[in-house]
Amino acid sequence: MKPLFSDAIIIEYIKTGGAKRQKAISLIYKDDKLKNQVIQFVTANSGSRDEGIDIFHEGIIAFDENVRNNKYKGTGKLKGYLYSTCRFLWLNRLKRDKRMVYTSENTELDQVSFETPEHLSMQEEQKEIIRQLLGLLGDKCRKILELWKLSYSMEEIAQEVGLDNAGIARRQRYNCYQKLLQEIDKKPNLRNVLK
């Protein structure tokens, strides 16, 4: 059966942000065929089913971020791109954990370069440093900055966070962003983590 949502619509929805992005992510997540393909690849290459699901999630996260940051070039089918991203992420994890089993397929994939977000390959302690920094911002600031990063309009941010109007949302967004920059300035080592 022909899918109700084309690749182009899914990408447009992610770029638009807000509820449309949520819908697009939900559509990708519900693609059981793709999910099972990823799980099958991971379980056939030294991984468990749970690790397969985790990699499927990371593939969606990488795709979402690449689309929003204009790094997704969209030359092939979206499903193929997602599957290749997941394979790449899994092989990277095997290498990182020194569990790599070299097969002809792996050797070929080693040469494939994907623009995957840096945080997906960060060590847990590095992630913890960023979590602590974000904790200093407070719930409201984090929510405002997250919605802003996801292209919500100031009106929508005001509505979601319970502020009176878009003007207040804009001011709060500015103050929260300045607070984030100040906290980053206080941690010179953080820039090395984020490089």
Place this chain on the structure above:
Amino acid sequence: MENNKDFDLIEKYLSNQLSDTEKQSFDNRVAEDDTFAEEFQRQQSAHKVLDFMVAESLKAQLQDMEEESKIISLKKRRRTRLTVLSLAASVLVLIGAFWIVFPQDSMSNAELAAVYYETPDYGTRGTDDAVSQTKPLNAGINALQNNQLPDAITQLGDVDASDPDYLVAQYYLGHAYYASGQYDQAAQSFSLVGSSNDLRYVEEAQWYELLSCLAQNTECNELLNRLLGDERHAFHAKAEEISQRSK
């Protein structure tokens, strides 16, 4: 940073709002101007932190969806097992009953709602018990579980719209109204959740909004078509069943 113009320019670059030519000139300036490059790195770090935050939030959402789908598939499996057993018994009863009563293929809207309505799963989804489950929400859900419907309606209705659990409260409020036969109010609560961004409840709320409408024995084609038109909707198959069985 002193220079607001530069600050805004960097923001535009990081938000992909510059043309190719502007990007080229931006990159040249980063290569030549150390102060500008330093400020660029600073703002770029902030954006990477925000990307990390968005990714963590999405990861939590995907894990919630995973849990949800596990619960649904467990329920389905349990239902299938029960169905096989009950089918065997029902076949015998039906053979006998066939000779007495002619089967009714179609049902009224209210009958359909009664057949398809199920009490909700009472575990709130993806919330931090210690932080985000407010007292009226817990008390309301407990009252609903114990069938103390007026109390449940009061407690759940008391959760303020600014509360992070407002949509969760509205979802259970819909069930409390439904169970007490106030289908119009139930439909309103479910409609609010069904049009939200909360992936944990949105599809169920749309389904229960349809049932709340059917329970009033009125025309509900718009709500039914919303589910029929989305073949990936969790309740698409049930909506098709309703469409076929409707009078």
